[in-house]
C-alpha cells in the first residue's frame with residue numbers, strides 16, 4: 056500500500072504492530088529515534104515514509120527481576136536502567152553512564168542500542184561479556200531467544216525481516232573484579248571498549264571474561280582458559296602467557312589497528328597487574 060509521507064503509527068499491542076507492518080512492509084521501527092534522526096540529519100539515510108513507534112507497547116517498557124535474572128523490556132531507556140541502582144551489574148552501569156550525555160540517555164533505549172544496524176554500539180559488547188539473552192518476536196507472533204554473542208557478527212546482526220527485539224535477559228552473577236574501559240576515538244560512534252570480569256572462589260580465579268569491542272566484538276576463550284582455575288595472586292609467568300596469547304590472537308585477527316592493539320594490551324596488562332603477585 057502506498058503510504059503518505061512521514062506517517063508515524065503507534066501500535067498498542069504486538070498484534071497491531073504486525074498488522075501495521077503487513078500494511079506498510081517498508082515501515083521502520085522507531086524506539087527513541089536518537090540514532091535514526093541523527094543519521095537522517097547527517098544525510099546518512101533519508102527518512103522512511105512510515106515509522107512504527109514502539110512507545111505505546113506496555114510490555115516493552117517492563118522490567119522484572121527473578122532471583123537469577125533481570126529482564127529488561129527493549130524500550131527501557133538507558134537512564135531508567137542505571138536508576139535501578141545496585142541490582143544492575145556495576146560494569147553495565149559504567150557502560151551506560153559512558154554513552155552520550157544525560158539528555159540522550161533519557162531517550163535512547165536499550166533495544167535501539169542493540170539493534171542499530173549501521174554501526175556496532177557499546178551495549179552489545181558488555182551484554183556479550185555478561186552472557187545476556189535477547190528475545191525476538193516475529194510476524195507470526197512467535198518468539199525466539201538468541202544469546203548476545205550470537206546476535207552480532209562482523210557487519211551484520213541476525214535480526215530477521217519484520218522481527219523486533221522485545222526483552223533482554225541478564226544473569227545476575229556476582230563479579231569480584233569488574234573493569235570497563237572506553238577508549239575515546241574520533242566521532243561519537245567509533246568507540247572501542249574493553250570489559251574485564253573476574254570471579255573468584257577463595258583464592259582461586261574461577262572465571263574470567265575479557266571482551267573487546269571495535270568494529271566487531273572479540274573474546275579470546277583460549278587465553279581465558281590459561282587463567283581459569285589458577286591461584287591468586289597470579290604468577291608473572293601466567294600473566295605473561297595470557298598477554299602473549301592476546302597479542303597473538305589480535306595479530307591473527309588482523310582487523311584491529313596497531314594503535315588500538317597497543318591500547319588493548321596495555322589495558323589488559325593493567326588489570327592483570329592488579330591480580331598478580
Ligand SMILES: Cc1cc2nc3c(=O)[nH]c(=O)nc-3n(C[C@H](O)[C@H](O)[C@H](O)COP(=O)(O)OP(=O)(O)OC[C@H]3O[C@@H](n4cnc5c(N)ncnc54)[C@H](O)[C@@H]3O)c2cc1C
Nearest residue numbers: 086087088089090091155163164166167168170176177220
Ligand atoms: C550525541 C550522541 C552520542 C552518542 N554516543 C554514544 C556512545 O558513546 N556509545 C553508544 O553506544 N551510543 C552512542 N550514541 C548512540 C545511542 O546510544 C543510540 O542512538 C541509541 O542507543 C539508539 O537508541 P534509540 O532508542 O534512540 O534507537 P532508534 O534510533 O529509535 O533506533 C535505532 C535502530 O534500531 C532499530 N530498533 C529500535 N528498537 C528496536 C527493537 N526493539 N527491535 C528491533 N529494532 C529496533 C530501529 O529501527 C533503528 O534501525 C550516541 C547518540 C548521540 C545522539
